[in-house]
Structure formats: C-alpha cells, structure tokens
Amino acid sequence: MDKIKNIGVLTSGGDAPGMNAAIRAVVRAAIYYELQVTGILRGYEGLINGDFISMDRKSVANIIQRGGTILKTARSDDFRTKQGRQKAYEQLKANQIDALIVIGGDGTFTGANLxxxxxxxxxxxLPGTIDNDLxxxxxxxxxxxxxxxxxxxxDKIRDTAESHDRLFIVEVMGRDSGLIxxxxxxxxxAEAILIPEAKTGIDxxxxxxxxxxxxxxxxxxxVAEGDDAGGAFKxxxxxxxxxxxxxxRVSVLGHIQRGGKPTCMDRVLASRFGVAAVEGLIQGKSGEMIGQVNREIRFTPFGQAIKHINAEEISPAWLKLVEILSL
Amino acid sequence: MDKIKNIGVLTSGGDAPGMNAAIRAVVRAAIYYELQVTGILRGYEGLINGDFISMDRKSVANIIQRGGTILKTARSDDFRTKQGRQKAYEQLKANQIDALIVIGGDGTFTGANLxxxxxxxxxxxLPGTIDNDLxxxxxxxxxxxxxxxxxxxxDKIRDTAESHDRLFIVEVMGRDSGLIxxxxxxxxxAEAILIPEAKTGIDxxxxxxxxxxxxxxxxxxxVAEGDDAGGAFKxxxxxxxxxxxxxxRVSVLGHIQRGGKPTCMDRVLASRFGVAAVEGLIQGKSGEMIGQVNREIRFTPFGQAIKHINAEEISPAWLKLVEILSL
Amino acid sequence: MDKIKNIGVLTSGGDAPGMNAAIRAVVRAAIYYELQVTGILRGYEGLINGDFISMDRKSVANIIQRGGTILKTARSDDFRTKQGRQKAYEQLKANQIDALIVIGGDGTFTGANLxxxxxxxxxxxLPGTIDNDLxxxxxxxxxxxxxxxxxxxxDKIRDTAESHDRLFIVEVMGRDSGLIxxxxxxxxxAEAILIPEAKTGIDxxxxxxxxxxxxxxxxxxxVAEGDDAGGAFKxxxxxxxxxxxxxxRVSVLGHIQRGGKPTCMDRVLASRFGVAAVEGLIQGKSGEMIGQVNREIRFTPFGQAIKHINAEEISPAWLKLVEILSL
Amino acid sequence: MDKIKNIGVLTSGGDAPGMNAAIRAVVRAAIYYELQVTGILRGYEGLINGDFISMDRKSVANIIQRGGTILKTARSDDFRTKQGRQKAYEQLKANQIDALIVIGGDGTFTGANLxxxxxxxxxxxLPGTIDNDLxxxxxxxxxxxxxxxxxxxxDKIRDTAESHDRLFIVEVMGRDSGLIxxxxxxxxxAEAILIPEAKTGIDxxxxxxxxxxxxxxxxxxxVAEGDDAGGAFKxxxxxxxxxxxxxxRVSVLGHIQRGGKPTCMDRVLASRFGVAAVEGLIQGKSGEMIGQVNREIRFTPFGQAIKHINAEEISPAWLKLVEILSL
Structure with a gap:
C-alpha cells in the first residue's frame, strides 16, 4: 500500500453527542501528521455523491462542545448495493482520498466491512452511537x-412524582439493548428497570x-423501548x-436523548479515538473499529465489533445490584 | 376580624417549580411578623384530613432550589363538595389556624373562592402553575x-434535526393556552408555532x-397540546x-416540563409573592390572588383571576414577530 | 432622509448572552422588510476598519442558542476620537450602509450618541449587557x-457549604450596580447581600x-464587586x-457570568428588540435605545438611557424583602 | 469475629458529588442483608462525639441526585491522636456498632488505617474525592x-474568549495532581494544560x-492549582x-468544582461501591478501600491506596494527545 496522504472522514447512522469532538480530533491529528483531511457530508450518501469539503484547523474550531455532527449524517440505501459502493470507491479515487475514517454504529461498520x-x-x-452496543x-x-x-x-420527573405520590413509567432508548x-x-x-435482556415478569x-x-x-x-413487556404505554x-x-403516568423521553453537549467523558473518548484512528491508518491498519477496553486503546475487526456483545453490565451481578438499590 | 396568629399554607393542583421558594417565603415572612405557620400536606385533601405540620425556619432551609413541593399536592374531589369544605373549615378551627395561603392555579382558586x-x-x-393562564x-x-x-x-432536538436534515414536531404543554x-x-x-388561540391552517x-x-x-x-390541529402526532x-x-419525527416533551430547579426569575417571583401574601393577610386582605403586574405587586379577586385572561402575548403583534423570526 | 436599503449591525463592549439572538432577529427582520443587512465585525473597531460581511438568512441559522457574539466585540479607543468616527462614517458611506444597529451597553451608546x-x-x-444598568x-x-x-x-457552593457548615462569601459582577x-x-x-447602592455596615x-x-x-x-466593603476577599x-x-471561604465567580446559552427570556427579549429596531429605523427613528418597559416596547434617547437609572429594585421594599427572606 | 449486626457510615474530608448516592447504597444494602445501619454525622469528629442517627430506607429517599453529603463532613484533628481514636472506639462499642464504612480520601483512609x-x-x-488521586x-x-x-x-468562558479574541487562564483544583x-x-x-506532574516550560x-x-x-x-508555574495569576x-x-484574563473556578448534582457515572460508581462495601464487611474484609479497576470491583489495603498512584493518565501518551489536539 502506498503512503496515505489524504484521509476522508464521515459520520453515519444516528447522530451521537461527541461526534464533533471525534471529527475535530481526526482533523487535528491528520494535520499533526502532515496529512490532508477531507470531510464527507451526509455519511455514505455524500460519499457516493461526492459531497466533499476540504478541512483545516479552523474547520473544527469551537465544535468540541456541540452535539450533533457538523458533517451531517444519513442512512444510505445505495451503499448497501454493490453499485453504490463502487460509485463511492470511484469518488474516493477521483478525489485522491487514500483512506477513510467512518464514525457510526453497527450499520456503518457493516457497510465499511463490505x-x-x-x-x-x-x-x-470509530464507535459513535448512544446505544453502547458494540x-x-x-x-x-x-x-x-x-x-x-x-x-x-x-430527576425532573421525580420532582413531580414525589409531589403527587405518582408512579411514572419512563421509556428510554434501546431497541435491542437495555444498557441505557x-x-x-x-x-x-429507579424502583424498577425493564430491559430486553431480562424477561419481565409482571407479577x-x-x-x-x-x-x-x-x-x-x-x-x-x-423501560427500554425494546423490552418484551412492550414499551412504556403497554x-x-x-x-x-x-x-x-x-x-x-407514562413519559417517553424520545429524541432529546440523542442531542446536547457531550459530557467530558464523551469528549475525551472521542478525542482519543480520533487521534488513534489516524495513527492506526498510518500504521497500516484497516477493517477495524477502534475501541477502549480497560482504559487501553484496542482495535477489533468490523466483523466482530458488530456482534453486539457488550453485555458485561447485563450480568446477574448488575441485576442484583438493581434489586438491592431499588429496595 | 381578630388578629391573625397562625397561617396555614398549602400547595394544590399540578406542581410547579418555585412552589418551594413560595413556601419558604411564606414561612420566613410569618416568622418575621411573629406569626405561627402550619404546613398542610397534599392540598385541600390534607386540609380536610387534618394532615398538618408545624413549620419553622429550619423546615424551609435549603429548599429554594428544589422543584416540586415539599408540602406535596393533590387534586381534591371532596373539596368540591359543601361537606368537604365544611370539614376543612372545622379542621382549621380545631387547629387554631386563622388564615390560609393557597398556592396553585385556577382549580385551586375556584375552591378557595367558594x-x-x-x-x-x-x-x-399565590399563582403557582406552569401555564401562566391567570x-x-x-x-x-x-x-x-x-x-x-x-x-x-x-436545543437538543435541533442537534439531531440539523444532523439529519429532519423536520421535528414537538408537543409542549398547554391544553387551553398557547403561552408556553x-x-x-x-x-x-422554531420555524412554526401552533397554538389553540390561532386557527392552524395546514396550507x-x-x-x-x-x-x-x-x-x-x-x-x-x-405544537401546544390543545391546538386545534390535534396534537403533534396528528x-x-x-x-x-x-x-x-x-x-x-414527533416528540412529546411531557412531564419533564413540570419539574426541575426553578429559574432565578421563578425563585424571586415566588419569594416576593410569599412575603406579600403574608403581609396581605396581616393587612386584612382575603379572597384575592396576589400577582405581579408591570413589576408591581397587585391583588386580584379570585373570581377575576380564574378568567384565564393573560392574552397579552397572543396578540397580532406577537404572531407577526413569530412570522418574521421564523423566516 | 432617503429610504433605508442596507442596515449595518454590530456588537460592542462586553459580550452578553442573547447578543446572537438579537443579531439573528435584526437579520431576519431586515430580510422580511426587503432590506440588505451587513455584519460589522469587532464593534466600532471593525466599523472604522471596514471589517464588513454580507449577511443572509443562513448566516444566522442555529445561533439563537449560542452565548457570545458571532460578530465578535471589542472596545474601541479610536471611536472615542472625532477622527475615528469620521473614518467610520466614511466606511459606511463607501459601503452604501444607510443605518446602524448597535448592540451593547452605556459605552456603546455614548459613542453612538456622538x-x-x-x-x-x-x-x-439595543441594550446588550449583563449589568441591567440602563x-x-x-x-x-x-x-x-x-x-x-x-x-x-x-447552588453548587451551597452543597459544599452545607456539608461543612461553612460561611461562603461569593463575589458576583457589578462594579457600579448591585442588580446582579x-x-x-x-x-x-443568600443570608446577606452586599451592594454598592447600600452602605454595608459590618456590625x-x-x-x-x-x-x-x-x-x-x-x-x-x-457581594457585588463594586460594594463599598471592598470585594469578597476584603x-x-x-x-x-x-x-x-x-x-x-471566598469564591469569585468571574467570567463564567458572561457566557453560556441564553435563557428563554433573554432569547425572546433579544428577538423582540432586534425586530423592533429594524422597524424603528424604517419608521425614521434614530439616536434612541430600544427597551422593554412594563412589557411594552419603548424608545429612549441615548442621552437618557446611559444615565444608569434602573434602580427600581434597589428600593427599600426590595431591601426589606432580602431582610425577611434571609431570616 | 462475631457476625456484624450494625454498620456505621460516615463521610470525611472534602465533600464530593456522589457521596449521597454512596450513603444511600450502604443503607439499602444493609437493609437488604438485614443489618442495622447508623449514620455518623460530621466524619470522625461526630464519631468521637457520638453524633449518631439511626437510618432506614426513608432516610436515603430522594438523595441520589443531590450534591454534598447528608451526613455532613469535617476534618478532625482529634482523630489524629491516639486518645481521639480511643474515644471513637468507645463510642462505637457503646452504641453496638460492629463495623464502619468511611467515605473520603487519603486523609480519611490514613486515619482508618491506624x-x-x-x-x-x-x-x-469508599473513595470519595474529586481529585481521583488514590x-x-x-x-x-x-x-x-x-x-x-x-x-x-x-464552555461559558470560551464564549467570552471567542467574542473578544482573548486568552484565558483558568485555574482548576488539583494541589498535588493534574488529573482534573x-x-x-x-x-x-484547551490550547495548553499545565500540571504538577510535568515541568512547565514557559518558552x-x-x-x-x-x-x-x-x-x-x-x-x-x-492550570492545575499545584502547577510548578505557580497558579493562574502567576x-x-x-x-x-x-x-x-x-x-x-484569569479565572479561578474555585469551590463550584465540589458541588452540584452527580453525573450518572458518579451515581452508578457510588451505588456499586456502597453495596460492595457492605458485602465486603459481611465477608469479613477490613482495612481495605474498595475500588473499580478495569470495570471490576477490587479491594486494596488502605496503606497502598493512599500512595497516590493513579498516574495512568499522566503518561507520555496522554501528554502527546494533548499536544496533538491543541494544535
């Protein structure tokens, strides 16, 4: 493989707070290592359409604290087809982009793997998803x-619950995973937590x-939205x-869960990942997702990362913890 | 009327952030004027049942910043009956409570008026309701x-909307009023605002x-929940x-709108009202709601207050402002 | 006077949250009334130097929620001189700017008045200052x-104060005014409030x-920084x-007080002012500051606005309120 | 050793957000395992003086989200003396308390070790300190x-810095450690970070x-307060x-850093630690600090815990990360 000179970066799938911090870190690291960096708009859709912008230090100034993604994101049906990916490849070649950093979740990595x-x-x-399911x-x-x-x-809902002696059922995101x-x-x-990973006994x-x-x-x-009991209203x-x-009373928190300023942890994680991704490409890595395991950077092949095994916390020990605390 | 010696205070109807600041101010003002003050739990329900607690300076320490109401609140069917109110009166007499401060909305004041x-x-x-409809x-x-x-x-939802180029329809509280x-x-x-006070033309x-x-x-x-177009999902x-x-996408904000730490304005307003209410009782006022009009304290008979005329902002001038800003 | 075709807008003096909302409203209102609008960078300094940018609807998208000012701000010594103002005038003429909206405080309006x-x-x-001293x-x-x-x-400091039974002296902004x-x-x-407008008796x-x-x-x-007792450390x-x-313990809050997302009230106030300022210029107004008095829009000549008389709250009634509440 | 029947719990040293979540978890776990639990006020000072309160499920309701510590905290000179500790021991015996859970930092554990x-x-x-230096x-x-x-x-300060093109020097806590x-x-x-662990070259x-x-x-x-360059003002x-x-401009953040609602991570960590501490005592552990290493619960003898070796992040790799990001 030739030496990398120009890295493309995109965000794909559902947006997640910290994506901007990751983009910033990719751009800064690329500049540090004297590479060019090209922003690709709207994920794989923009990759196929050639929606490219040249990025420099100033493009990512003052974004570390912003939710969403300045590169915008989308889900792409075209990239699921061979022709779509072929077109994407041609766009990269035509624009002299030698390597790609994709920030997203399992759908993103499934496409990247192909x-x-x-x-x-x-x-x-780069794992960018609020679901923590990689x-x-x-x-x-x-x-x-x-x-x-x-x-x-x-916390706000509890103010009302306390004042009225009410029972509130609050639905949070998580179609397949109860981690959130x-x-x-x-x-x-909470006095009880209902998750897809544990059968909910109503009794x-x-x-x-x-x-x-x-x-x-x-x-x-x-209640996780994917719980077998059928969601908060049920x-x-x-x-x-x-x-x-x-x-x-029932409250579905909905889309507010995706936005907002990232926490310090998400900003630091994203910063670390962005730099390590650029360094990984320079070292010749490919087809892998970057991660943090036991506080160390680790690379995992896409095929394994998308297997949704992050079940440490859905262990009997954690479920017992919930039982004790919600006494 | 004899001199007031013991003031009862209760919160009633839906809870609103700042109710605790109001309770604190009532208690502090009562002590300042050398009166006793009795907390009545769960609104008119507790009044009828005699759920009374004696309050002092310490009862209201460190609550100004808390949402909800430490006295709890409820809606009372009994107080809508003559017998219920008779029982309430007897409880007050039996406990030597000479005057009452009720914090709530139009239902609260309708009962108080009777x-x-x-x-x-x-x-x-004291007007305590998030609806601003008094x-x-x-x-x-x-x-x-x-x-x-x-x-x-x-703001959080906009992060996601921007990232995905989406249209979001967000439902906020307001069954009868579009003020929120x-x-x-x-x-x-917002690019558009739908309120009950203005007919929504879908075209x-x-x-x-x-x-x-x-x-x-x-x-x-x-979209205000009471808009004639029929709520956000519709x-x-x-x-x-x-x-x-x-x-x-549709998002219904729901009960989070009732809770949370009160803003500075709500804390100051509640503090001012609480003190002025005690002073009003001392001066012999009764049957009136305290309010702030043009930054001055003003008393309004309950019968007028509950007429829901706070329509200043739902004027053509404000609607034009919305039109210009959402260009 | 000829019809206005192109409005210049600048922010000057200390930045204040909501300035961006005001800029947005000016731009949107100008477009609504089919005028051009020119952004002037770094206040009067940029006006003198001709740092102008053309603004459209997109220039002000997604800024209503941001602290600071996208037009940047500065204090200008040159604008205090006749020559500086002459140069500013020539820049406006050279760029076909017919009218000016200046967002700032008393220094800004003193210059504007000349x-x-x-x-x-x-x-x-437009009154843009955290001090509320106009x-x-x-x-x-x-x-x-x-x-x-x-x-x-x-609220955060109180957590620590409560846990340790400490006395905290917290200094807030306000060199000449105790309103904050x-x-x-x-x-x-607070258990006590020290302000420049009231002599602090240590006893x-x-x-x-x-x-x-x-x-x-x-x-x-x-403690207001301008209190006669000499600041929090003293x-x-x-x-x-x-x-x-x-x-x-002593804590000086410092510059965090200037930044952050504007509250709803500041966003609405700024939006209203921005639109009314453009409408005022169209109606031929000049040399006036826009304000809100008793919820109505009002114009006040610069010469009167800068007299710092907003002392309603520093009245004996408010000081007594403090005394009662901090019992 | 006899079976434990009554656990005492105290917080000591500087308060830290999440201490209340830890107290709650200790109380709930004790009840779950059918033990009594006694709250000790004001740390070792209250232990020596016998300031004890009996705690039940309700004592810790609605505190998980509160900063500070409901048990209050203090630094105790008496507990540094043999006589003080003797008195503490006698108080525990007199009150039939069989075991102790102490929440604090290195000073707390030094005393506990003796x-x-x-x-x-x-x-x-239980490690409760904002410094992360255990x-x-x-x-x-x-x-x-x-x-x-x-x-x-x-983030707030940056709004102002951006608007004025200023350089801000912000001092954060950390007398001995640059981790914060x-x-x-x-x-x-940040464009630069000055910490005690790395010599600051002004050039x-x-x-x-x-x-x-x-x-x-x-x-x-x-700037960490303990940096060799001498603090932010210097x-x-x-x-x-x-x-x-x-x-x-210089800004010293000060005591706001200790207070406020704990983050989710701190609440979960504290909850986990509190339960595991009770379980540890039941299993006969003593003289150890509970910790989380690589997401697993681990016990470390007090003598080792207080050695302040948590330097993973102050490694050349992290310093290089800072250099790249602040490009």
Whole structure:
C-alpha cells in the first residue's frame, strides 16, 4: 500500500453527542501528521455523491462542545448495493482520498466491512452511537451523554412524582439493548428497570412496586423501548389494571436523548479515538473499529465489533445490584 | 376580624417549580411578623384530613432550589363538595389556624373562592402553575422554568434535526393556552408555532415549511397540546402526507416540563409573592390572588383571576414577530 | 432622509448572552422588510476598519442558542476620537450602509450618541449587557442569563457549604450596580447581600450572620464587586476576625457570568428588540435605545438611557424583602 | 469475629458529588442483608462525639441526585491522636456498632488505617474525592462530576474568549495532581494544560500560544492549582509580559468544582461501591478501600491506596494527545 496522504472522514447512522469532538480530533491529528483531511457530508450518501469539503484547523474550531455532527449524517440505501459502493470507491479515487475514517454504529461498520473486502481500501471505524452496543469497546461515543440526559430528565420527573405520590413509567432508548435503561435506571434511582435482556415478569414487578408503597408512594420504572413487556404505554396499561387507585403516568423521553453537549467523558473518548484512528491508518491498519477496553486503546475487526456483545453490565451481578438499590 | 396568629399554607393542583421558594417565603415572612405557620400536606385533601405540620425556619432551609413541593399536592374531589369544605373549615378551627395561603392555579382558586364566601375565612392565593393562564399577574410561578426546560430540550432536538436534515414536531404543554408554546417557540427558534388561540391552517404551515427548505432542511414545529390541529402526532401525519420525502419525527416533551430547579426569575417571583401574601393577610386582605403586574405587586379577586385572561402575548403583534423570526 | 436599503449591525463592549439572538432577529427582520443587512465585525473597531460581511438568512441559522457574539466585540479607543468616527462614517458611506444597529451597553451608546449628532446618521441601540444598568428598559439582554448562571454556581457552593457548615462569601459582577447581586442573592437564598447602592455596615452583617447560626451554620453572603466593603476577599478578612472559629471561604465567580446559552427570556427579549429596531429605523427613528418597559416596547434617547437609572429594585421594599427572606 | 449486626457510615474530608448516592447504597444494602445501619454525622469528629442517627430506607429517599453529603463532613484533628481514636472506639462499642464504612480520601483512609490496626475494628473505605488521586481505583466518586463542572464553566468562558479574541487562564483544583486539569483540559479543548506532574516550560507555552494566533486568537490555558508555574495569576503575569498586546484574563473556578448534582457515572460508581462495601464487611474484609479497576470491583489495603498512584493518565501518551489536539 502506498503512503496515505489524504484521509476522508464521515459520520453515519444516528447522530451521537461527541461526534464533533471525534471529527475535530481526526482533523487535528491528520494535520499533526502532515496529512490532508477531507470531510464527507451526509455519511455514505455524500460519499457516493461526492459531497466533499476540504478541512483545516479552523474547520473544527469551537465544535468540541456541540452535539450533533457538523458533517451531517444519513442512512444510505445505495451503499448497501454493490453499485453504490463502487460509485463511492470511484469518488474516493477521483478525489485522491487514500483512506477513510467512518464514525457510526453497527450499520456503518457493516457497510465499511463490505467496502474494505471489495476494494481493499483502508477504513478505520470509530464507535459513535448512544446505544453502547458494540463489541470491542467498553464505551461508545455518546453513551455517557445519553445516560446523563436521561437521569436529568428523570430527576425532573421525580420532582413531580414525589409531589403527587405518582408512579411514572419512563421509556428510554434501546431497541435491542437495555444498557441505557440499566445504567440510567441505577443513576436515577429507579424502583424498577425493564430491559430486553431480562424477561419481565409482571407479577414480580407488581410485588416490587407494592413494597414500601406506604412509606414512599412515588416510584419510577424505567423501560427500554425494546423490552418484551412492550414499551412504556403497554406497561402503563397493565399496571393501571393491577393498581386501580394508583396515579400512574407514562413519559417517553424520545429524541432529546440523542442531542446536547457531550459530557467530558464523551469528549475525551472521542478525542482519543480520533487521534488513534489516524495513527492506526498510518500504521497500516484497516477493517477495524477502534475501541477502549480497560482504559487501553484496542482495535477489533468490523466483523466482530458488530456482534453486539457488550453485555458485561447485563450480568446477574448488575441485576442484583438493581434489586438491592431499588429496595 | 381578630388578629391573625397562625397561617396555614398549602400547595394544590399540578406542581410547579418555585412552589418551594413560595413556601419558604411564606414561612420566613410569618416568622418575621411573629406569626405561627402550619404546613398542610397534599392540598385541600390534607386540609380536610387534618394532615398538618408545624413549620419553622429550619423546615424551609435549603429548599429554594428544589422543584416540586415539599408540602406535596393533590387534586381534591371532596373539596368540591359543601361537606368537604365544611370539614376543612372545622379542621382549621380545631387547629387554631386563622388564615390560609393557597398556592396553585385556577382549580385551586375556584375552591378557595367558594370557601371564602361560605366561611368568611381569610384566604390569599399565590399563582403557582406552569401555564401562566391567570388574569391579574404577568407571570405565574413555574412558567419561566417550564419554558426554559422546553428550549433546552428543543436545543437538543435541533442537534439531531440539523444532523439529519429532519423536520421535528414537538408537543409542549398547554391544553387551553398557547403561552408556553409561543414563548418557548420564539426562544427555541422554531420555524412554526401552533397554538389553540390561532386557527392552524395546514396550507399556510406547508408553505412556511417549504420556504427555504433547500437552504435549511431542518425545521422545528412547536405544537401546544390543545391546538386545534390535534396534537403533534396528528400534525405529523398530515405533514407526512404533504411531504412524503421529508424525514419527519414527533416528540412529546411531557412531564419533564413540570419539574426541575426553578429559574432565578421563578425563585424571586415566588419569594416576593410569599412575603406579600403574608403581609396581605396581616393587612386584612382575603379572597384575592396576589400577582405581579408591570413589576408591581397587585391583588386580584379570585373570581377575576380564574378568567384565564393573560392574552397579552397572543396578540397580532406577537404572531407577526413569530412570522418574521421564523423566516 | 432617503429610504433605508442596507442596515449595518454590530456588537460592542462586553459580550452578553442573547447578543446572537438579537443579531439573528435584526437579520431576519431586515430580510422580511426587503432590506440588505451587513455584519460589522469587532464593534466600532471593525466599523472604522471596514471589517464588513454580507449577511443572509443562513448566516444566522442555529445561533439563537449560542452565548457570545458571532460578530465578535471589542472596545474601541479610536471611536472615542472625532477622527475615528469620521473614518467610520466614511466606511459606511463607501459601503452604501444607510443605518446602524448597535448592540451593547452605556459605552456603546455614548459613542453612538456622538456619532448621530455629528453625522446625522440613523442609529438605533439595543441594550446588550449583563449589568441591567440602563435607563429606559426593565431588562437588558444577558441579565437574566447572568443571574441564572450565578444561582446555579451558588447552588453548587451551597452543597459544599452545607456539608461543612461553612460561611461562603461569593463575589458576583457589578462594579457600579448591585442588580446582579440583589436578584441572584434572593434567588440563591443568600443570608446577606452586599451592594454598592447600600452602605454595608459590618456590625449589622455580623449580627445577621450570628443569627440562627446554631440551627443552620452554613451561610452564603453575595457581594457585588463594586460594594463599598471592598470585594469578597476584603469581606472575608473582616469576617474571619469577627468569627475566628468559623470556616470561611471566598469564591469569585468571574467570567463564567458572561457566557453560556441564553435563557428563554433573554432569547425572546433579544428577538423582540432586534425586530423592533429594524422597524424603528424604517419608521425614521434614530439616536434612541430600544427597551422593554412594563412589557411594552419603548424608545429612549441615548442621552437618557446611559444615565444608569434602573434602580427600581434597589428600593427599600426590595431591601426589606432580602431582610425577611434571609431570616 | 462475631457476625456484624450494625454498620456505621460516615463521610470525611472534602465533600464530593456522589457521596449521597454512596450513603444511600450502604443503607439499602444493609437493609437488604438485614443489618442495622447508623449514620455518623460530621466524619470522625461526630464519631468521637457520638453524633449518631439511626437510618432506614426513608432516610436515603430522594438523595441520589443531590450534591454534598447528608451526613455532613469535617476534618478532625482529634482523630489524629491516639486518645481521639480511643474515644471513637468507645463510642462505637457503646452504641453496638460492629463495623464502619468511611467515605473520603487519603486523609480519611490514613486515619482508618491506624484505627483498624489499633482496635482490630472492621473498616471498609469508599473513595470519595474529586481529585481521583488514590491507587486501587480507576475513578473516585466525584471526579467525573468535577470535570464536567469544569468543562461547562470553560464552555461559558470560551464564549467570552471567542467574542473578544482573548486568552484565558483558568485555574482548576488539583494541589498535588493534574488529573482534573488534564481530563477537563482535553474535554474543554484547551490550547495548553499545565500540571504538577510535568515541568512547565514557559518558552514552550509561549510558542504554543503564538501558533496559529492569527487564525484563532482566542485561547484557553488550564492550570492545575499545584502547577510548578505557580497558579493562574502567576501564569497570567508572565504571559502578559510575553504578549503585551494580548487581552489576557484569569479565572479561578474555585469551590463550584465540589458541588452540584452527580453525573450518572458518579451515581452508578457510588451505588456499586456502597453495596460492595457492605458485602465486603459481611465477608469479613477490613482495612481495605474498595475500588473499580478495569470495570471490576477490587479491594486494596488502605496503606497502598493512599500512595497516590493513579498516574495512568499522566503518561507520555496522554501528554502527546494533548499536544496533538491543541494544535
């Protein structure tokens, strides 16, 4: 492989707070190592269409603290086709881009994996998703911000719950993974946490909510959107039947969970990843996602990263912790 | 009327940030004027049941910054009956409480009005509701905090909207009043604001959203829950038909709008009201809601206050302002 | 006077949160009324140097929520000289700018006043300063954000004060005016507030701090930087002598008070002012500052606005309020 | 050793956000395992004086989100003496307290270490300090909140720095350790970070600050209070000499860094530690600090924990990261 001279960078899939910090780090590191860096707008869609912008130090000034992504993001159907990827490859060649850094989640890396195999083109992935559902990294960029957004919202809801002695059922993001629910549920002091990884027994839930209701009538139940009990509204219906006299309310936090200023942890993680990704490309790495495991940088092949095994926290030990704390 | 010696204070109806600051001010002012002060739990329900606690300086230490209400709140069906109010009166007499300060909204003052008329018992009302829908005060306690909560949430949503070039329809509180929607919509830089006070023409909305879409594809529409177009989900449906290729999302902010730390304005307003309410009772006032009009304290009879005329901002001038700003 | 076709806009003096919202409103209103709008960088300095940028709808997209000013700001010695102002006038003429909107405080308006008199050039001022020290408006842009920044900081300090039973002396901005101190002191629940407008009697302060110390040992004293007692460190020294066994700490909040996302009130105020300023110029107004008095838009000649009479709140009634609340 | 029946819990040293979450977890876990739990007020001082309160589930309701410590904290000179510790031991015996959980930093554990050795009394330590300066844990309770408080403050300062093209020197906590400065400096996008662990060369700093000043005149330098260059004011003086025309400002963040709502990470960490500490005592552990290393719970003898070796981040790799990012 020839020496890399020009790195392309894009964000893809759902946006996550800290993506801008990652872009900034990629650009700064590229400049540090005397490489050019090209911003690609709107993810793979912009890659196929050649929506490229040249980036320098000033392009990324004053963005580390901003949510969203200045490169914009999109989901691309075209990149799922061989023709789409072929077109993307031609755009890269036509623009003298030698290597690619893609910031996103499992969909992003699935595409990147095919692309690397088909064109032998150097690509490094950065885990940018609030879901924290990638193998090969303890944390993804955006997860820490999202769980803080959740607990700040639940803190507000608890003010109301306490004042009215209400039971609130709060739905948080997580179609396949209960990680946001679990961690934010512990952080918010929830009385119960329902996640896809653990079968929800309504009877157990009812017992738990009855416990100590005389002492502390206000309760918070956190429900991951993908829980088998069927989302917060469904849980609300069931509980209203079980507790006819209880004042039960449902709140779906929704899209606020994706935005906002990134936390310090997400900014530092993204900064570290961005620099290490550039260094990885220089060292000849490709087809791998960068991650942080036990505080060290680690590279994991795309094929393994997308296997969604980040289940450490959904262990019996963590579930017991929830049980003790929500006493 | 005999000299007042013991003031009862309660919060009633939906909780609002700043209620604790108001309670604190009532307690401190009562002590300053060498009166006793009794906290009544859970609004009129607790009044009827005699859930009373004696309060002193320490009872209200370190609460000015807390959302919700330490006295808890409830809606009371019993107080709507003559018998309920009779029982409440007897509880007050039995506990040597000479006067009452009630913090709440129009339901609270409707009950208080009947109570004053029936028992000639001194009652002063404090406007505590996020809706700002009472005549006789420019601002109610909680309104400023609620609109700040909304714009902080919409700022987060805009990060995502911008990153994906999406149209977001955000529903905010306001069943009968568009005040939260109007002010937070201006503050959030919304591209359109739908309120109950103005008929929503879907055609006009479509024109407005088409305008400049090429330049700036991300848009925010704020919808008051009581808008005639039928809430955010309904608006979303209609717009999806009109813009089949537009990525349209709906977010209902819900109960987070009631909680949270009060803003400085709400803390100062509540503090001022609490002190003035005690002073009003000492001066022999009753049957009136305290308010702030043009920065001055003003008292308004309950019967007028609950007429929901706080329509200054829903004037043609404000609607034109929205039109200009959302260009 | 000829019809205005091109409005110049600048920010000058200390930056204040909400200035960007004001710039946005000026630009949008100019476009609405089919005028051109030119951004002038770095206040009067950029005006003299001809640092001009053409602005359109997109120039002000997504800035309503940002602190600081995208036009940057500066203090200009040159504009204090006749020659400097002459050069500024020539730059305006050379660039076909017919009218000027200046966003700033008393220094800004002092310069603008001379400029209007010397060149009969249309200028409208917008009050943008965290100090709220201008006559002719109840609130200046940035004040509400600044006092919220202060109370959020003091809320944090109170956590520590409570945990350690400490006395904290917190210095806030306000060289000539105690308005930030007064309002944030009430909002933060301070035990004492020291402001330039009221002579600080150390003996009275000592008595006040001794009061109830057994019940509630943690105390917060808010000091305006311009207080006659000499700033927080000086007050700390004096109190350490009076209370040798008290754990007394000093904190100077400093520059964090100028930055941050504007509150909803500041965004709405700035938006309203920006639109009304453009409308004022179109109507032929000049040499006046726009303000909000009793919720209505009002224009005040520069000469009166800079007289610093916004003393409503520094009245005996407010000082008594502080005394009652800090019991 | 007899079976433990009653656990005492105290907080000691400087308060840290998350201490309340830790207390809550200790209480809940004790109840879960059918033990009694006694709160000890004001750290070792209260232990010596017998300031004990019985705690139950309700004592710790609604505190997980609060900064500071409901048990209050203090530094105790008496506990440094043999007699003081003897008295403490007698108080524990007299009150049938069988084991102790102490939440604090190195001073706390130094005292605990002596106490365990002298009286063979079971004590487990929880790392609660914003400084993150203990060996045996990747993170201490409060560190994550503190660095987020710093970056939020610096974000505000950057608004002002940007608007005025200023250089700001911001002093953060860290007398012996640069960890807060390092991580918050990266998170805040600082142009330079001065820490005690790395010798500050003023010449290098000047070169770094001159770099790219034409493009981006606003700069932030983060200084740990214990840096060898002598604190922010001293650095400011030196830089003012080197850059006479630069507008240089100094801001000392001070005590706001200790307070505020804990972040999700601190709440989860504290919750986990609190439960594991109770379980550790039940299993017969003593004389050890609980920590989290590589996401696993680990116990470290007090003697090793207080050796301040948490220097992973003050490695050449991290310093190079700073250099690249602040380009």
């Amino acid at each position: 692309f690397v195999q088909e064109f032998n083109f150097p690509v490094i992935g 193998a090969g990294t303890d944390f993804t960029i955006g997860y820490d911000t999202a769980i803080n957004t959740v607990i700040n919202a639940v 629910a679990l961690r934010s549920g512990i952080g918010a002091g 157990g839930l009812v017992t738990r909510l009855e416990h100590g209701r005389k002492d502390k009538a206000s309760k918070i139940v956190i 849980v609300g219906e069931v509980l209203r039947e079980k507790f006819p006299s209880y004042d039960i | 109570f004053v008329q029936e028992f000639n018992f001194p009652v002063i009302g 005549a006789g005060t420019d601002f109610t306690i909680g309104y400023d905090t609620a609109i700040n909560t909304v714009i902080n949430a919409v 929607a109007l002010r937070s919509g201006i503050g959030a830089g 006009g909305l479509v024109t407005r959203l088409e305008h400049g879409r090429k330049d700036k594809a991300s848009k925010i529409v704020i 608006v979303g449906e209609v717009l999806r038909e009109k813009f089949p290729s537009y990525d349209i | 400029f209007v008199q010397e060149f009969n050039f249309p200028v409208i001022g 006559a002719g408006t109840d609130f200046t842009i940035g004040y509400d954000t600044a006092i919220n920044t202060v109370i959020n900081a003091v 101190a007064l309002r944030s002191g009430i909002g933060a629940g 009275g302060l000592v008595t006040r701090l001794e009061h109830g110390r057994k019940d509630k040992a943690s105390k917060i004293v808010i 007050v700390g020294e004096v109190l350490r002598e009076k209370f040798p066994s008290y754990d007394i | 106490f365990v050795q002298e009286f063979n009394f079971p004590v487990i330590g 060996a045996g844990t990747d993170f201490t309770i409060g560190y994550d909140t503190a660095i987020n408080t710093v970056i939020n403050a610096v 400065a390092l991580r918050s400096g990266i998170g805040a996008g 290098g700093l000047v070169t770094r600050l001159e770099h790219g000043r034409k493009d981006k005149a606003s700069k932030i330098v983060i 650095v400011g003086e030196v830089l003012r000499e080197k850059f006479p025309s630069y507008d240089i």
